[in-house]
Structure formats: structure tokens, C-alpha cells
Amino acid sequence: MSVNEYLYALICDDIASGESKFGKKKQGFNEEQRRMLEKWQVPKKYYDMIEDMSYSKEEGYFLYLKDGFINDVTGNRSIHCEKTSEVRRVIGKTHKK
Numbered sequence: 134m135s136v137n138e139y140l141y142a143l144i145c146d147d148i149a150s151g152e153s154k155f156g157k158k159k160q161g162f163n164e165e166q167r168r169m170l171e172k173w174q175v176p177k178k179y180y181d182m183i184e185d186m187s188y189s190k191e192e193g194y195f196l197y198l199k200d201g202f203i204n205d206v207t208g209n210r211s212i213h214c215e216k217t218s219e220v221r222r223v224i225g226k227t228h229k230k
Contacts, residue, residue: 141192148197148211173217179224184210194220203230 134142166186173194175183184199194217198210205226206212212227214220 145211149209173220175221175224179227182227196220196224198227201230202227 167180169186169188170180170183182198182202183196185197187195193213193215196212196214198204198212200210203210204212204223205228206223212220212223214223
């Protein structure tokens with residue numbers, strides 16, 4: 134396992150368990166991230182549920198939900214997708230715990 138893979142696994146575990154200090158500290162996202170959501174065509178009704186998001190060409194789209202929300206597809210607070218159409222489909226299965 135490379136260092137990058139190891140760090141990636143640690144971060145995913147933290148986010149999935151909800152025990153990440155970073156995850157507990159941050160609630161909300163910045164304007165650049167809001168523009169990303171608009172570009173991905175994520176419905177605005179889900180914006181208040183999202184804590185953070187990112188994209189990389191190699192790994193795809195990541196969305197992290199705020200504490201108190203869960204996604205039925207992933208079974209936790211993190212969502213990973215390879216395409217924007219998948220992001221829109223999967224985010225639709227997000228709700229309050």
C-alpha cells in the first residue's frame with residue numbers, strides 16, 4: 134500500500150465513522166465548492182446536508198455529509214462517485230438520521 138493509499142484509507146475511515154476531528158469541526162462549504170455543486174447539477178435542497186466535497190480526475194467525486202445525515206446507498210456520511218450523473222442519483226438517497 135502506498136502512502137497516498139494509506140492516508141486515503143485513514144481519511145475515509147474517519148469520515149465514515151463520524152469520528153474525524155476535522156469532520157466535527159467544519160460545518161458548511163465555501164463559495165468555490167458551491168459552484169462545484171452547481172456545475173455537478175446537485176439539487177439545491179441537498180446543499181444544507183453537505184459538509185464538504187472534492188473532485189480529482191484520478192479518484193472521482195467525494196461528498197461528505199454533515200453530522201445528523203446519512204446516505205442510504207453508502208450507509209454512512211461519505212459518498213464516492215465516478216460520474217456526475219451518479220452523484221445526482223446517489224445524493225437523492227440522503228436524509229436525516
